[in-house]
Amino acid sequence: MRTSARQWIPIVSVVVALVVAAVVLISINDDDEPGVAVPAKGDRLGDTITAFAAELRPDAPYRPPTAGEREDLVAALTPLFKSRSGIDQADALRQLGFTLTVETDSVTGRQYALAMNVRDTERAWGAYLIDLSTPVRAAVEVPHPNSDLGTERIGLALFRAVPGSVMLVAGTHRRVDKGDAAHRTDSAFHAVATDLSEKDIPQIQVHGFHDDSLPDTDVVVSPGAGKAGATVKRLADGIDGTGLAVCRSWERSCGRLEGNGNEQGKEAAKHECVFVHLETSRTVRDDEQRWNKIVSTIAGELAK
Numbered sequence: 103m104r105t106s107a108r109q110w111i112p113i114v115s116v117v118v119a120l121v122v123a124a125v126v127l128i129s130i131n132d133d134d135e136p137g138v139a140v141p142a143k144g145d146r147l148g149d150t151i152t153a154f155a156a157e158l159r160p161d162a163p164y165r166p167p168t169a170g171e172r173e174d175l176v177a178a179l180t181p182l183f184k185s186r187s188g189i190d191q192a193d194a195l196r197q198l199g200f201t202l203t204v205e206t207d208s209v210t211g212r213q214y215a216l217a218m219n220v221r222d223t224e225r226a227w228g229a230y231l232i233d234l235s236t237p238v239r240a241a242v243e244v245p246h247p248n249s250d251l252g253t254e255r256i257g258l259a260l261f262r263a264v265p266g267s268v269m270l271v272a273g274t275h276r277r278v279d280k281g282d283a284a285h286r287t288d289s290a291f292h293a294v295a296t297d298l299s300e301k302d303i304p305q306i307q308v309h310g311f312h313d314d315s316l317p318d319t320d321v322v323v324s325p326g327a328g329k330a331g332a333t334v335k336r337l338a339d340g341i342d343g344t345g346l347a348v349c350r351s352w353e354r355s356c357g358r359l360e361g362n363g364n365e366q367g368k369e370a371a372k373h374e375c376v377f378v379h380l381e382t383s384r385t386v387r388d389d390e391q392r393w394n395k396i397v398s399t400i401a402g403e404l405a406k
Contacts, residue, residue, distance in 0.1 A: 145208045147216070147231075148258060151271065154218060154229050155247035155254040160277035163224040166286070167198075172293035174198060179230055179294060182215050183238040183268065183301075191217075199225035204234070210262050219273045226273035226281070227290035231261060239266035240404050241298045243307040243366065245284035245291060249276045250310030252387035256397065257308050263401035268303075270294055284309075287365050295366040304333065304376035306400060307366060311359050311381050316349060321396065322381035324351035324360040326367020333376050337403050344395035346386065356381075 167175070178194040192202045195217050203216045212235040219227045232238065242264075244250075244257040254271060261269040272291050274281030283291040284307070298305060307326075316322065323338040325331070330352040342348040349356040361367055361379030370377035378400075386392045 146205070147207050147209070147214070148255075150216070150218075151229065151231070151254055151258050154221075154271065155244075157221060158226075158248040158273075158275040160275045162226060162274065162278055163222070164226045164274050164278045164281050165224040166280055166288040167225070167227055167290050167293075171198060172288075172290055175200075175227070175290050176293055176297045179217065179232070180297070182217075182232045182234065185234055185237045191215075199223060199227065207262070210265075212265065226278075228273035228283075228294075229269075229271040230294060231258075231269040231271070233261070233265055233267050236266040238268050238298075238301075238303060240264045240268075241295070241303050241305040242267055242269045243291075243295060243305055244269070244271045245282075245307060245366075246276045246309060247271055250308070250387075251384070252393075253308045253310050253382070255390075256382065256387065256393050259394065259397045260306060260308070260400060263397050264404050268298070284361075284364050284366065292365055292369070296369045299366075299370045299373045299375040299377075302373065302375050304378075304404060305366065305370055306378045306380055307361070307364070309359075309361070309379065309381045310387055311383060313383050313385055316357055316359060316383075318347060319349045319356070320346040320383050320386050320392070322349045322351065322356045322359040322379075324356065324362075324379040324381075326361040326364045326371065326377050326379040328367060328371030328374075328377055331376065333403060334378055337378060337400060340399035340403060341396055344399060346392065346395060351379075 175198055178191050195202050199220050200217045206213050212233055215232045215234055218229040242257045242260045244253050247254045257269055261267045270291055272283035276282045283289045321341055325334045338348050338350050351360040359381045367377045367379055
């Protein structure tokens with residue numbers, strides 16, 4: 103029986119809709135393979151951070167903050183880095199397009215402050231999570247949320263594993279025009295990271311790569327633009343000791359995964375501050391047991 107042109111219309115519509123959906127799904131992830139970041143279940147803070155990352159899109163509105171706005175953000179966050187109550191900073195942060203939440207983490211029992219940009223505005227300047235239990239001693243950076251899939255989960259685990267941490271999460275998908283936080287100096291993310299470098303706060307920046315980009319490698323450890331000091335080398339040795347295959351950028355070429363052009367790494371090198379550019383394979387990021395080995399190793403090193 104022949105199908106009329108009119109009967110084909112709904113069939114074609116369904117096919118087109120499926121193709122469009124597939125294209126959208128692929129386009130929102132710059133990491134390696136199609137997929138969508140799924141918010142973690144079981145705790146309020148985890149749900150908030152992973153939902154923030156999952157909502158980022160390449161076509162979202164964005165404008166870089168002015169120099170004055172970057173200075174104002176650093177000034178508003180600085181008291182929180184000193185373990186003070188964050189309530190007094192709410193108005194200053196609100197004027198910059200942030201909401202401020204001060205709560206107790208159900209997982210660690212420690213109080214935290216979370217300054218997060220209001221979604222769907224051009225002031226997509228990130229999320230800044232600060233442990234208020236003790237002055238800041240380490241920084242965890244996630245420059246490519248919902249692009250290097252799952253890196254925000256690893257970042258949050260590191261934040262929780264190291265008391266006195268601050269976690270920086272970029273407010274844009276890396277494909278947003280002028281929005282790649284790791285490779286620009288005019289972002290709020292970079293301004294906060296620079297301030298931390300000036301304070302000599304060790305920084306761990308978490309990235310992800312497609313398995314095919316560096317076969318037979320689970321993790322790439324690099325000091326970015328700086329030299330590999332004792333801390334970076336111990337971290338690499340410790341991760342290697344967990345059974346994960348590590349490429350050390352100071353020993354051999356790790357391809358384009360070394361982070362030599364990373365702007366936060368350049369700033370850290372300028373101040374001789376510890377900076378670890380950490381690349382994790384998709385297979386590792388999909389296996390919580392495996393990436394938890396990395397978290398435990400880094401936490402142990404930073405606790406020394």
